[in-house]
Amino acid sequence: MDKEIESLLNQLLEGQKNTDLKIDRIEKKLDSVVDQTADLTEFKTMVIGNLEEIKDNLSNVEVITASNWKDIAKLKAVK
Numbered sequence: 001m002d003k004e005i006e007s008l009l010n011q012l013l014e015g016q017k018n019t020d021l022k023i024d025r026i027e028k029k030l031d032s033v034v035d036q037t038a039d040l041t042e043f044k045t046m047v048i049g050n051l052e053e054i055k056d057n058l059s060n061v062e063v064i065t066a067s068n069w070k071d072i073a074k075l076k077a078v079k
Helices: 002-078
Strands: none
16 A cells, blocks of 8 residues: 555656646746747837838938929029
């Protein structure tokens, strides 16, 4: 009977060890997901900032282009 109890306890301990290993693997994967999420959040913030900068520059280009067209029209009129 003692051998059976010892055998059962050993099986429980092995099961606990396997469970602990699985939990460790899950925690490592979760840490990886958290790191990737942080990287993606930082990338998203950077992209949004760059898009806003491009949008601002586009407005400037439109104003400058309009001014250039006026100058071109004046130069053509001088001919």
